[in-house]
Amino acid sequence: MTSNRNVLYAQAGGVTAVINASAAAVIEKCKRHPEVFGKIYAAKNGIEGVLEENLVELTHISECQLDQLKQLPSAAFDACRFDLDPLEKHPEQYERVLAVFRHYQIGYFFYNGGNGSMVTAQKVADYCTEHGHPVTCIGVAKTIDNDLALSHCSPGFGSAAKYLATSLLEATLDLYAMHRTSTKFFAMEAMGRNAGWLALAGGLIKTQMLDVPLIILPAERLFDEKKFINKVQHFFDTKGYCVCIVSExxxxxEGQYLNVEHIEHTEFKDYPQLGGVAHIIAQKVRQHFDVKTHSAVPDYLQRSASHLVSANDWAMAYGAGKAAVTAALDGFHGVLPVIEKVSDVPFVWRFKNVKLLDVADLEKHVPDHFLSKDGMEITQAGLDYLLPLVKGERYPPFKNGIPDIHPLDFPLLPKQLPPYQIDRKRVSPI
Amino acid sequence: MTSNRNVLYAQAGGVTAVINASAAAVIEKCKRHPEVFGKIYAAKNGIEGVLEENLVELTHISECQLDQLKQLPSAAFDACRFDLDPLEKHPEQYERVLAVFRHYQIGYFFYNGGNGSMVTAQKVADYCTEHGHPVTCIGVAKTIDNDLALSHCSPGFGSAAKYLATSLLEATLDLYAMHRTSTKFFAMEAMGRNAGWLALAGGLIKTQMLDVPLIILPAERLFDEKKFINKVQHFFDTKGYCVCIVSExxxxxEGQYLNVEHIEHTEFKDYPQLGGVAHIIAQKVRQHFDVKTHSAVPDYLQRSASHLVSANDWAMAYGAGKAAVTAALDGFHGVLPVIEKVSDVPFVWRFKNVKLLDVADLEKHVPDHFLSKDGMEITQAGLDYLLPLVKGERYPPFKNGIPDIHPLDFPLLPKQLPPYQIDRKRVSPI
Structure with missing residues (x-):
């Protein structure tokens, strides 16, 4: 009788405040099923860690470390921007993964990443299976962008949304106190290259300030400067001030980014690095109205805010890890457990498995009915959608006045295979 | 027998997360001494509200509203950038204040603002007294900048410091996870035009990550680009990444600001509006090392973060309000209760009264021994100073997933005096 097949878990793409809760759930649940799962490994830096054999073993992780994982923002096993090339282009990458999986007897591959990288993970698992080493691949959902198709929402989004809404509310109170004598316009930048979900989350401040003069500029809608200026004028006339949240x-x-900070060139594609659009928006208002303006760019702060984790979002991230292992136990392969809403009041949700290939190239955008006719305000339907996702607080422990969080030290296993070097020039810099 | 003299409270200058705790304390304590204090008023927008007779009455404020005040960030009675001109230049401003004070029988003036405006408040009180209407003026300390001289620290600073240290720690974990495959440098901008205290606060992340490759660029030290680049190089070589916190x-x-966003011209002075220096620092690193960089500008978020109030800072802000009323009860005039440290372990502090004129033009800077020899790291002495100030959490209540805070509605009293128009052109736009 052969021993049980081992588990490999990896993280890829941009980090979130709750992705490590998913990691903890995968590890916990696999540990509870020793009749199925053998050793538990994690790769450092996603698929890169597999190729380069940068692995850590978590089979005997302590309860204490699991608890630390559950409250640690960012990616405890390090993120990765690298993805495998198509098989026909670089078959040696697939051979290498097969060699590593065979050596470590990996039979389950849980990939916590973006759609694209999870599909690659499935392809590599299929490749292994076809070459006589069966591997089950299950995706674990995560993204602050909330653009994961077929899912009610994405684990990671609710916490970033809670951070942005809280920050915008607090800054709005600041502006409110100053506007009669000083700053009259404030713009805050939210992440979201193609999807305006995080900008939409700023709309939540309406639940505390019903008539707040707030303009939302989501990535999905082209920026019509004239309409925007008219709306600012309207709010200046009626309220005396105006706040704005804008997608990066x-x-x-004309369909061009308002602010391309820098363009990174790679073999296959140019990646524009965005940033500072809030600043440009504020500048336009200052120049047009000759008023004092301010702008904020929270950048990484919004996706790593352990101190503003949404309890519901955390439960979804933790649940996503559990659901992935359940899917493996149920014999699925090439699936992603996504969130299905069961009822609105009370807010009830569960996981259902969808095929990774079915969600691969889909992007979920903010629907029209979540935005007012002019595309610059949130509707009640938008609020109703967002409210349950940011609900509940889950504070990390504090030490010395700041969150008691720090990188966890998982020592790398000694390498046993011949070295393998990744061509880093073609790694997406985003 | 004449009735008791009435109280006027006002707020001026930039807001903080805890200034309203001082307001609540002043009101509470005055209410408890009806044998001394008559009605309690607040002026909207500081001294502007006095001139324009924009007053609210707080004598019968409810316990519920006081509780709301205690957790509300920003200035509940609206901030003010206006200051009276010298008496010889615009005596009519002083006459107007006297007229308002006389009409409302103001005998106590509590001014919660910056040094400069508190001195003006004293001058105006003296003017009233000299003209037969005795007014006691007491300052209430507040500033996130921590540059208040003769005080161990400033109420408002600890919470902003806690916010910045927490944010920088979380972003550093993000960078840590990404740096092997993506972003290698992250810079965050802290407020502080002349004082680097808030940038220094970033150093607190060393209590969680002892060997963190952190560069602090406080406003007090001129930016030596070569030394900075060498230090980044050192951290890249030894750690593979680098984080930075920089004063705006x-x-x-050459003594010139690295980034002047915009210059506002007024009758008396040009005010450069600063912002975006974190961005410039990140750009320099990207250009020099050809690595991916990110930067964050929290702007107003750092001074209004009710969700990251330091319990010790809150106690100081609340205590500052109480101490001001105590000073009035004790017969002082023209004083400011400042914080005096009594012992380090346990951290014990109390208020002592200093003369407003003695602190007026002093600015407290980060002392040399809080910084390493190269001026870019924090020392243990610096950490020892900061730690007690950020200690303790004091979360606001949350509603709908975000803090349950919103502007409080204090209706303006109907005006009873002839109108008075302020020349807004000469108001400092900072």
Whole structure:
């Protein structure tokens, strides 16, 4: 009788405040099924760690470390921007993964990443299976962008949304106190290259300030400067001030980004690095109205805010890890457990498995009915959608006045295979 | 027998997360001494509200509203950038204040603002007294900048410091996870035009990550680009990444601001609006090392973060309000209760009264021994100073997933005096 097949878990793409809760759930649940799962490994830096054999073993992780994982933002096993090339282009990458999987007797591959990288993970698992080493691949959902198709929402989004809404509310109170004598316009930038979900989350401040003069500029809508200026004028006239939340990926009516910070060139593609659009928006208002403006760019702060984790979002991230292992136990392969809403009041949700290939190239955008006719305000339907996702607080422990969080030290296993070097020039820099 | 003299409270200058705790304390304590204090008023927008007779009455404020005040960030009675001109230049401003004070029988003036405006408040009180209407003026300390001289620290600073340290720690974990495959440098901007205290607060992340490759660029030290680049190089070589916190008011070796966003011209002075220096620092690193960088500008978020209030800072802000009323009860005039440290372990502090004129033009800077020899790291002495100030959490209540905070509605009293118009052109736009 052969021993049980081992488990490999890896993280890829941009981090979230709750992705490590998913990691903890995968590890916990696999440990509870020793009749199925053998050793538990994690790769450092996603698929890169597999290729380069940078692995850690978690089979005997302590309860204490699991608890630390559950409250640690960012990616405990390090993120990765690298993805395998198509099989026909670089078959040696697939051979290498097969060699590593065979050596470590990996039979289950849980990949916590973006759609694209999870599909690659499935392809590599299929490749292994076809070459006589069966591997089950299950995706674990995560993204702050909330653009995961077929899912009610994405684990990671709720916490980033809670951070942005809280921050915008607090800054709005600041502006409110200053506007009669000083700053009259404030713009805050939200992440979101193609999807405006995080900008939409700023709309939540309406639940505390019903009539707040707030303009939302989501990535999905082209920026019509004239309409925007008119709306600012309207709010100046009626309220005396105006706040704005804008997607980093806002484009003008010609379809060009308002602010490309820098363009990174790679073998296959140019990646524009975005940033500072809030600043540009504020500048336009200052120049047009001759008023004092301010702008904020929270950048990484919004996706790593352990101190503003949404309890519901955390439960979804933790649940996503459990659901992935359940899917493996149920004999699935090439699936991603996504969130299905069961009822609105009370807010009830569960996981259902969808095929990774079915969600691969889909992007979920903010639907029209979540935005007002002019595309610059949130509707009640939008609020109703967002409210349950940001609900509940889950504070990390504090030490010395700041969150008691720090990188966890998982020592790398000694390498046993011949070295393998990744060509880093073609890694997406985003 | 004449009735008791009435109280006027006002707020001026930039807001903090805890200034309203001072307001609540002043009101509470005055209410408890009806044998001394008559009605309690607050002016909207500081001294502007006095001139324009924009007053609210707080004598019968409810316990519920006081509780709301205690957790509300920003300035509940609206901030003010206006200051009275010298008496010899615009005596009519002083006459107007006297007229308002006389009409409302104001005998106590509690001014919660910056040094400069508190001195003006004293001058105006003296003017009233000299003209037969005795007014006691007491300052209430507040500033996130921590540059208040003669005080161990400033109420408002600890919470902003806690916010910045927490944010930088979380972003550093993000960078840590990404740096092997993506972003290698992250810079965050802290407020502080002339004082680097808030940038120094970033150093607190060393209590969680002892060997963190952190560069601090406080406003007090001129930016030596070569030394900075060498230090980044050192951290890249030894750690593979580097984080940086920089004062908005950083100047180059020629003494010029690295980034003047915009210059506002007024009758008396040009006010450069600063912002975006973190971005410039990140750009320099990207250009020099050809690595991916990110930067964050929290702007108003750092001074309004009700969700990251330091319990010790809150106690100081609340205590500052109480101490001001105590000073009035004790017969003082023209004083400011400042914080005096009594012992380090346990951290014990109390208030002592200093003369407003003695602190007026002093600015407290980060002392040399809080910084390493190269001026870019924090020392143990610096950490020892900061730690008690950020200690303790004091979360606001949450509603709908975000803090349950919103502007409080204090209706303006109907005006009873002839109207008075302020010349807004000469108001400092900072």
């Amino acid at each position: 990926g806002l484009k003008n009516t | 008011g950083l100047k180059n070796t």
